[in-house]
Amino acid sequence: MLLKFALSLLLLVAVPISAAETTSEPAKLLGTWIALEAQRDGAPDQEALGHQLAFMASRFRIESKGKLMYAGTYTLDPAVQPARIDFWHDEGEAKGAVWEGIYRLEGDRLVICDDAFDPARERPTKFTTSPGSGHVLITFERSR
Numbered sequence: 001m002l003l004k005f006a007l008s009l010l011l012l013v014a015v016p017i018s019a020a021e022t023t024s025e026p027a028k029l030l031g032t033w034i035a036l037e038a039q040r041d042g043a044p045d046q047e048a049l050g051h052q053l054a055f056m057a058s059r060f061r062i063e064s065k066g067k068l069m070y071a072g073t074y075t076l077d078p079a080v081q082p083a084r085i086d087f088w089h090d091e092g093e094a095k096g097a098v099w100e101g102i103y104r105l106e107g108d109r110l111v112i113c114d115d116a117f118d119p120a121r122e123r124p125t126k127f128t129t130s131p132g133s134g135h136v137l138i139t140f141e142r143s144r
Contacts, residue, residue, distance in 0.1 A: 033140035
C-alpha cells in the first residue's frame with residue numbers, strides 16, 4: 001500500500017502543469033496590446049488601429065501615437081460566458097465614464113467588444129457590432 005501511495009505521489013509530481021493553468025486571468029492580460037482590427041457601430045474604425053492598450057495590475061492605459069487617451073482601473077469576470085471586462089475611467093477623454101464589455105483571450109490575441117462608443121448602451125453579449133449598437137469591437141495582438 002505504501003508503494004502504491006509513493007508511485008501515485010511520484011506521478012503527481014512528475015506531471016508538468018502548463019503555465020496557462022497556473023496563471024490567473026488578470027496576469028494573462030498584463031502587458032501591452034496593439035489594435036489590429038476595429039469596428040465601431042457596425043463600420044470599420046480606422047482611427048482605433050494602432051492604439052496601445054496596456055494592462056498593469058488593476059490599471060489600464062490606452063495611448064495613440066504616444067498620447068494618453070484613456071486610463072483608469074478595470075475589472076474582469078472570467079467566470080461568466082462570455083467573459084466580462086469593465087473599464088472605469090479616472091483620466092483622459094472619458095474621465096468619469098464606465099465602459100462595459102466582454103472579452104476573449106486567444107493566445108497572443110485579445111478581442112474586446114464594449115459600449116465605448118455609447119456607454120449608455122447595454123453591455124454587448126456577442127463579439128459583433130451593428131449600426132446603432134453603440135458598440136466597439138477591437139482585436140488586439142500582444143506587443144513584443
